[in-house]
Amino acid sequence: MTQKVIGMLGGMSWKSSAEYYRLINEGVRDRLGGLHSARCLMWSFDFDDIAVLQCEDRWDDAAALMVEAAQRLERGGADFLIICTNTMHKAYAQVRAAVDLPLLHIADPTAARIRTAGFKRVGLLGTAFTMEQDFYKGRLIDRHGLDVIVPDAGDRATVHRIIYEELVQGKVETASRAAYRGVIRRLVDAGAEAIILGCTEIMLLVGPDDSPVPLYGTTGLHAAAAVDLALG
Structure with a gap:
């Protein structure tokens, strides 16, 4: 089986992104067996950069960072994207419009x-x-x-x-x-x-x-x- 490459916008926070990484790899292993694991890419933000923008109500600036990261994942070979946080789905529409990839809403x-x-x-x-x-x-x-x-x-x-x-x-x-x-x-x-x-x-x-x-x-x-x- 050829797996699609999962592009993960993470680091918001890294604690939950680590859980995403574990759960996704365990899910692929459980489905495919043996030594299988997920094909994935992760862009991990310095969460302080995002949190400051959230608290200052600078959502357009935060969305611009999300878009840049999504485009990096697209250039890196991701087949689809997930945003590994609920709050930054506020930027869902901007990210979705900026890449030619499916974006799976949480x-x-x-x-x-x-x-x-x-x-x-x-x-x-x-x-x-x-x-x-x-x-x-x-x-x-x-x-x-x-x-x-x-x-x-x-x-x-x-x-x-x-x-x-x-x-x-x-x-x-x-x-x-x-x-x-x-x-x-x-x-x-x-x-x-x-x-x-x-x-x-x-x-x-x-x-x-x-x-x-x-x-x-x-x-x-x-x-x-x-x-x-x-x-x-």
Whole structure:
């Protein structure tokens, strides 16, 4: 079998990109057996460059960096691309327009799995940008017909702070797990039938035992979809 080459826009953060790399290679090994692993290229950003632009609301500048990286991967021989972060899917349209390659959106395999399971009303956890802006929620709602609810302002601030001050730096704190459990419980009380872990680092902190409803981790679902596409 000839594998397609996966182009990965990573480093946002490197902790979750390492998980992508592991999951994709394990997925190919499990499908093909033996010593098989994935054919892939990764551009890994210095995340501080991106995070500064996010915090300064300079999204066009951040998108320009994403476009440059995508074009490097295209020149390097990638057959399709994935953006290894939820938040920077804010630049999805610009990246997609700048390359002549398919770009696999992280929300699509997640929503497909949720709809297959029969859920409609979902809670969304992620960075403040992902939870509060429409670039991500809008795709879940408009393209996939999901009813999306987010935490209240205080809980959104807690979720966002833990991502940037702890998870992207590899810190996994017991108190933060307890805080996320509380946020999840309140989303369930508000009617959430399932929870989307809409930041690629959140799976480092919480798992199925931390929620009374199913959790859908975007990292694993996106990686599995990339393996499917790579193996045709």
